[in-house]
Amino acid sequence: MRHMIFGESHGPVIGVTLSGVPAGLALDTAALQRQLDRRAPGKDPTATARKESDVAHVVSGLFEGKTTGAPLTILIQNSDQHSGDYDALRYTPRPSHGDYPGFVASKGCQDHRGGGHFSGRLTAPLVAAGAVARQLLAQRGVCVAAHIAIIDGEYDAHFDTQPALEAASQKAFPVLDDAAGEKMRALILDAKENGDSVGGAVECAVFGLPAGLGAPDFGQNTEGIFAQHLFAIPAVKAVEFGTGTSFAYTRGSEANDPLTLQDGKVTAATNNAGGINGGITNGMPLVFTTTFRPTPSISLPQKTVDLRTGAEVDLVIKGRHDPCIVPRAVPVVEAAAALATCELLGI
Amino acid sequence: MRHMIFGESHGPVIGVTLSGVPAGLALDTAALQRQLDRRAPGKDPTATARKESDVAHVVSGLFEGKTTGAPLTILIQNSDQHSGDYDALRYTPRPSHGDYPGFVASKGCQDHRGGGHFSGRLTAPLVAAGAVARQLLAQRGVCVAAHIAIIDGEYDAHFDTQPALEAASQKAFPVLDDAAGEKMRALILDAKENGDSVGGAVECAVFGLPAGLGAPDFGQNTEGIFAQHLFAIPAVKAVEFGTGTSFAYTRGSEANDPLTLQDGKVTAATNNAGGINGGITNGMPLVFTTTFRPTPSISLPQKTVDLRTGAEVDLVIKGRHDPCIVPRAVPVVEAAAALATCELLGI
Amino acid sequence: MRHMIFGESHGPVIGVTLSGVPAGLALDTAALQRQLDRRAPGKDPTATARKESDVAHVVSGLFEGKTTGAPLTILIQNSDQHSGDYDALRYTPRPSHGDYPGFVASKGCQDHRGGGHFSGRLTAPLVAAGAVARQLLAQRGVCVAAHIAIIDGEYDAHFDTQPALEAASQKAFPVLDDAAGEKMRALILDAKENGDSVGGAVECAVFGLPAGLGAPDFGQNTEGIFAQHLFAIPAVKAVEFGTGTSFAYTRGSEANDPLTLQDGKVTAATNNAGGINGGITNGMPLVFTTTFRPTPSISLPQKTVDLRTGAEVDLVIKGRHDPCIVPRAVPVVEAAAALATCELLGI
Amino acid sequence: MRHMIFGESHGPVIGVTLSGVPAGLALDTAALQRQLDRRAPGKDPTATARKESDVAHVVSGLFEGKTTGAPLTILIQNSDQHSGDYDALRYTPRPSHGDYPGFVASKGCQDHRGGGHFSGRLTAPLVAAGAVARQLLAQRGVCVAAHIAIIDGEYDAHFDTQPALEAASQKAFPVLDDAAGEKMRALILDAKENGDSVGGAVECAVFGLPAGLGAPDFGQNTEGIFAQHLFAIPAVKAVEFGTGTSFAYTRGSEANDPLTLQDGKVTAATNNAGGINGGITNGMPLVFTTTFRPTPSISLPQKTVDLRTGAEVDLVIKGRHDPCIVPRAVPVVEAAAALATCELLGI
DSSP states (O other): OEEEEEEOTTSSEEEEEEESOOTTOBOOHHHHHHHHHHHOSSSSTTSOSOOOOOOEEEEESEETTEEOSSOEEEEEEOOOOOGGGGGGGTTSOOTTSSHHHHHHHTTTOOOOGGGGGGSGGGHHHHHHHHHHHHHHHHTTTOEEEEEEEEETTEEOOOOOSHHHHHHHHTSSSOOSOHHHHHHHHHHHHHHHHTTOOBOEEEEEEEESOOTTOBOSSTTTOHHHHHHHHHHTSTTEEEEEETTGGGGGGOBHHHHOOOEEEETTEEEESSOTTTTEETTEEOSSOEEEEEEEOOOSOOSSOEEEEOTTTOOEEEEOOOSOOOSOOHHHHHHHHHHHHHHHHHHHHTO | OEEEEEEOTTSSEEEEEEESOOTTOBOOHHHHHHHHHHHOSSSSTTSOSOOOOOOEEEEESEETTEEOSSOEEEEEEOOOOOGGGGGGGTTSOOTTSSHHHHHHHTTTOOOOGGGGGGSGGGHHHHHHHHHHHHHHHHTTTOEEEEEEEEETTEEOOOOOSHHHHHHHHTSSSOOSOHHHHHHHHHHHHHHHHTTOOBOEEEEEEEESOOTTOBOSSTTTOHHHHHHHHHHTSTTEEEEEETTGGGGGGOBHHHHOOOEEEETTEEEESSOTTTTEETTEEOSSOEEEEEEEOOOSOOSSOEEEEOTTTOOEEEEOOOSOOOSOOHHHHHHHHHHHHHHHHHHHHTO | OEEEEEEOTTSSEEEEEEESOOTTOBOOHHHHHHHHHHHOSSSSTTSOSOOOOOOEEEEESEETTEEOSSOEEEEEEOOOOOGGGGGGGTTSOOTTSSHHHHHHHTTTOOOOGGGGGGSGGGHHHHHHHHHHHHHHHHHTTOEEEEEEEEETTEEOOOOOSHHHHHHHHTSSSOOSOHHHHHHHHHHHHHHHHTTOOBOEEEEEEEESOOTTOBOSSTTTOHHHHHHHHHHTSTTEEEEEETTGGGGGGOBHHHHOOOEEEETTEEEESSOTTTTEETTEEOSSOEEEEEEEOOOSOOSSOEEEEOTTTOOEEEEOOOSOOOSOOHHHHHHHHHHHHHHHHHHHHTO | OEEEEEEOTTSSEEEEEEESOOTTOBOOHHHHHHHHHHHOSSSSTTSOSOOOOOOEEEEESEETTEEOSSOEEEEEEOOOOOGGGGGGGTTSOOTTSSHHHHHHHTTTOOOOGGGGGGSGGGHHHHHHHHHHHHHHHHTTTOEEEEEEEEETTEEOOOOOSHHHHHHHHTSSSOOSOHHHHHHHHHHHHHHHHTTOOBOEEEEEEEESOOTTOBOSSTTTOHHHHHHHHHHTSTTEEEEEETTGGGGGGOBHHHHOOOEEEETTEEEESSOTTTTEETTEEOSSOEEEEEEEOOOSOOSSOEEEEOTTTOOEEEEOOOSOOOSOOHHHHHHHHHHHHHHHHHHHHTO
16 A cells, blocks of 8 residues: 655645555545544644644545545645735745755745645645554554653653553543643643744554564664654654663663563563564554654744845744644554554555 | 665675666775774674674676676675574574564574574675765765764764764764763673673764755655664664754754855754755755664573473573674664665665 | 556546656646647547546646646546446446456455446546656657557558657547558448447657666666556557567567667667667667557447356447547557656656 | 566676565475576577576575575576677677667666676576566466467467466477477577577466456556566567457457356456456466567677777677577566566565
């Protein structure tokens, strides 16, 4: 299964084509829509005021409710666009946005309105594609769930069990520990009030994978497959598996996961490896953390350069922006993980 | 350019084939060999006692000293193998090694001797392939250099300039701050004496890249391309770009890199983004950090399971192992980065 | 540049997404539409009565008339569908159609209406994608043109020059020799009157390619790249380069193309090789012939099997079908060739 | 499973790496060697006098006789090289060889000795890779067999049954009709005596494939997958499926294959389609024909250009060459078909 996402924030439509979808899946389009709704803004005062209807239309590859095996295309109409907000930004790239490198890569031809193809809005078709992947995985007993791990330095609890994580992932503000969640929300609102933004991280787990998937080699190793999907999410700047960057502070005797027999199955007593050894799944939950940089769109004045004149100028960004994209990123990370898991399983 | 690495630790030969190598490169095989020598063990008391000759033989794709454009294969003969050391491990997988998932993936058929195809020894052909890539990059003024960033929690200094990092990368113990390096070596030797191992991280930079390479999309974004190459290195468990995981603790006003004009060129005043915005290079040095888990091979007794009997058993690993692979991983990270950079440049 | 075609004959929409389109192309959408019009039915009494509006809408990747480098999606709305015509065929596969293998591959879930995703209608987005490719090629002085070579055993003349072939390709019935064309049309109409269909072949040339493109190796050789694009056109059953199958009747002394110097450039005096030696372009026009089987949809009674009952049944196909798809296939072959040429050029 | 072939005719070694080989195959290396022996020259007076030992050494991916799933590399040492024969040809490209386009593509750096990487000798590792593929296919009841269909206009009989084709394929001169074979041999020897060469064609069938493999789409359709593998064989200039180019002379009523029920299975009464409809296998034998151009190396004087001086010169090629490569191409076509079949089956 391969996917290709297309569209721009202020174009007529955004969408995704999935090729290689196995035939015969009774696609639950209501469940697909629920995934999009999880991602939609406007549910929480911490999010952007932009309303995104995000109604998914499957226009190919589906017949009488079942996938046909032909390429499956999902379209989402765009609406509620304030393109005028962006004209002032056309030649004054927003710091740490894709604006400047996008200007160079597109030879000055990019659609600058609302971030164009760089917009976080393009995560809507990603969630839609991931929703198809999730339904394929569910047939195999595989489930993906995530929660907010960190926002602006404030940590959520670790998850103990699959049901606990699944429950947390479905919350409007998806944390395990609601008290920690309240602190995170306060940090986001504080940033918002100050015209600033905050970063954070999402921890995600894939449950139900058998041991033996993947390979150590380039292009086939489990970490590499997941990382490629995860870094395609805008604003992701780090991907860690299991203990992740903390391995750099650890000794082997602490880091190693002893092997044991549980219900007749070889199991690791701990899961520092995040379910992967030598690039291959070991049968434990596959666990990884994805770090999101703070939204670069802040209202505070910033320095930039006018690309027409070369003059250094002060920039104040208008428009409606998430002070923190991490809460809405939870279903996006799950979607990318679902697509990665399909690739790993050879679906 | 694509590469395929083959071989096993105790097989007759290991090697790599590179296809799509541009024709006409006057390959400096002595420089290629020097890269392999940087990786070779036995230079430092902190490393494994295993001697690896690692002499690279280019057996195809090279004629009269120049690349022909045909697939270029490099072979390295194996030697100094103590295969007997590994027989005891055949059915008692070492915790946190590829042994158990490799057993499952290979249906019990893997070459268990010396880690087989999972062995860190397979990074030798990776370094050889990377050496070819480096010479192609040098023609375009692009240079890759790395240093040890962390070992067991002990930090090296940050790099200020390209010459400083290049100089550090060539040291026998590649750090910027030799005093920090001494502390790191002491931690490694302490772990070694205690039958333990330590993890760490390598920071790497690619200098000389133009702005505008890559794309935000899956399969084309700069971070994803690099991550896929880096996670193919054994023991890598995290990849971060620029400020990386610390973005989760940061506000946008601190994280954003103001844009400015320097020598008539749009430049970022800081480089928190690690040279990448929106998946595209911005003309700043591309900077990333790669975390290595502690070597799972430790002498301390560990718990595992006998795959024949299902019994839980105590395991003591014999053989010669690096208590810390991070110092030798520096040229390996550079090699993977050089291959990723070639992919990014469309070489 | 990669493309993904989606949609079904009687679905709401068909389309294509092109990723990796170079930025900055001032896309001539009128020229794109003209390519679609060349393919559209209803221009000639020999073609199907089905009217296809085939208006292309570029919905992404284009901004202010120029390509942005982001994925470019072209949508074509469907209309004028007589889905009811096909209900009788749902479980009685038409001989030599994709019906039966499609039934198996889709586990019985394919969209059977109008051939679904197997329909020749899906060549409309292919022509649209090819139209983008042609405009990119024109920037490099590369031009693709084709003509009908054979219909039902009746041959067109060979082309002498690029202008002659280009002129022929633009005709309503694209042949070099209009007298031969009249005979072909008579054969088609005769088949139509008899409820039958006829096969044929399209000869195509790519002009303006430099020598040295491609490689002998799998996945990179020129013939293989073209063949993969050409066989993706429905009903194509043979692809030949230069002298093609007639090489099996030939001696080397006749088949070899002597090398000579023309205008200071190494040139072949003849072009039996079709512009390719050793999988690499030699600077001569790249010439190939593509054979199309007769349309399998004929009105004459045929034998098939009822997939529900297993009974052998007589089948009479209703609906509107081309008795010969070859005339309309000329722009389709050109489109596939344009995409193949872009792949060869690394666009 | 992917493969990468490397080496040059007069280099130290030629070989192939197969990645993605399923683990657990008990590789019959003697059977692999027998495939190489079928291709080896010197068995028949019609073939080249060059002796090729062609002993295959599996140097990775195999342990205790079974595939491990790690990349499997096969090396074949070169020997019996008369490199001096080729020095005169270095700057006077042989007409219709890869010499001139190879010169351009390699920027003048190609290994010209014995055709270098363009040599037919590179089909030895292809046969070795195909031998691995055949053993994987045999596990699934799939068998590939071929015969000489045409040499210099002389036709072999058509095959009736799988056993008849399998028996013919194993002959020293692999034809069904030995009388036709004698005429072919006479034509080859006549060409040889006259310093000339002849072309021909190989017909191949894949038996035992289920219906439903492949898809109509680019990159997934059965014909395209096979064609890409077949055109990677040197000297192949046409690929036809089933009735092939003769479809251009045929009406639908003759070309269509009626469907019938045989042993409870939907079957085609004829096989004009060559086992493929709509790009998908239909359960009939997959049948295709591959045309080989006459060997361009002939002893007769030819015209070429001296690349150093630009002067037109007369060329007489020395060295030992096959006057017809078609007999030795039979196992090569089978090997390419076996690899294509593995790709189709998702192996």
